[in-house]
Amino acid sequence: MDTQQYKVKAGRKVDLADWPTHEDKGSESEQIEQQLKETIEELKKWHVRLHAEEEKGIVVALQAMDAAGKDEAITYLFSNLTAQGLKVTTIGKPTEEELKHDYLWRLHKALPERGQIGILNRSHYEEVIATRVHNLLEEEPLPNHLIDGEVWNRRYRQINDFERYMFENGFPFVKFFFNISKEEQTTRLLERMKNPEKNWEFSFSDVEEREHWEDYQDIFGDMLTHTSTDHAPWYILPADDEMYSRLIIARVMVEILEGIKPELPEISGEQKHKLEHYIDKLEQEAK
Known part of the structure; x- marks a missing residue:
């Protein structure tokens, strides 16, 4: 698999209409499952x-429209x-406490430790997506002079700077981005609505948000254009094909991880002698 074909190169303008929501892999389904x-x-x-090494951590951000497969990917893979x-961590609507801080403040408690993979089910990008689609900035306690024509470009720059800071400190x-078609989303939402065992997965807001579909597509494209960088790239998944997207x-x-090349710690010196002593002791007890 060439993953580079799904990677947004830094500086590339993204129009989601140019990116596939599915791949014609029907005859290869068994092979894909085995590869996965x-x-x-x-x-x-x-x-x-x-x-085990505890030197670096990885932050994984998942963004999509509803029913695109984020939760299922987390369950199936991670x-x-x-x-x-x-x-x-699932990033939802900001709490009253979170609104009293800068918009990236709430992200810190979701970040991984060294040695961990931190998964953001939705992420700090909500602050340049849903906030923009629904004009929520005016409802936030921001100084008026910060709500201007450059606010989104300014946030893109701030997010890029933050992600570079994390990368340079060992947290790439x-x-x-799960690129689902409107037709496939319809199918998945109807399944959740009609199947009593899946009703709990459905929210009325999922359908209500579809009224803003085109706005979301435009804003997603703008976000992907401005925030895919060499140190923190975006990959656009053909999300109609769930198994292939997971692969x-x-x-x-x-x-x-191959690029990071983490190694298992080696025991040496005094610790190695101590280990050998206790191995011998336990083996004697086992006789």
């Missing part, structure tokens, strides 16, 4: 090393990894 299983096993091995090396960002995510994660 193998890639998850690779990911598990690298994640153990990352967690639930296979060491729990202590994972941190999953990788970001996945892309898993493959990208393996590539990132």
Whole structure:
């Protein structure tokens, strides 16, 4: 798989109409499923090393329209990894306390420790997406002079600077956008609405947000254009194909970890002698 075809190169203008929402992989479904299983096993091995070494962490941001497959990707892929090396946070509507701070303040408690992968189910990008679609800035306690024609470009720059800061401190960002078609979203929402076992997954706001579909597509494109960087790239997933999208995510994660090259710590010196002593002691007890 060439993951680079789904990567937004820094400086490229993004029109989501130019990016596929599905790939014609129907005849290869069994192969894709097998590749995914193998890639998850690779990911598990690298994640153990990352967690054991405790030098770097990875921040994974997931963004999409409703029913695009974020939750399912988290469950299918990341639930296979060491729990202590994972941190999953859903970023929702800001609380009263969060609104009293700068818009990135609430992100800090969601960030991973060294040795962890931190997954953001929705992320700080909500502050340049939903806030923009629904004109929410005027409802926030911001100084009036900050709400001007440059506010979104200014936020893009601030987000890029923050992600560079994290990268330079050992916490690279990788970001996945689930590019779902309106038709496929309709199918998935209807399934949630009609199936009593899936009703809990449905929210009336999911349908209400569809009224702003075109606004979202334009704003997503603008966001992807301005915030995909060499140090924190976006990948646009053909989200109508859930298994293939998961394979892309898993493959990208393996590539990132291969680049980091975490190593299992080695015991040496006095600790090694102590280890050998206790091995001998326990073996004697076992006889």
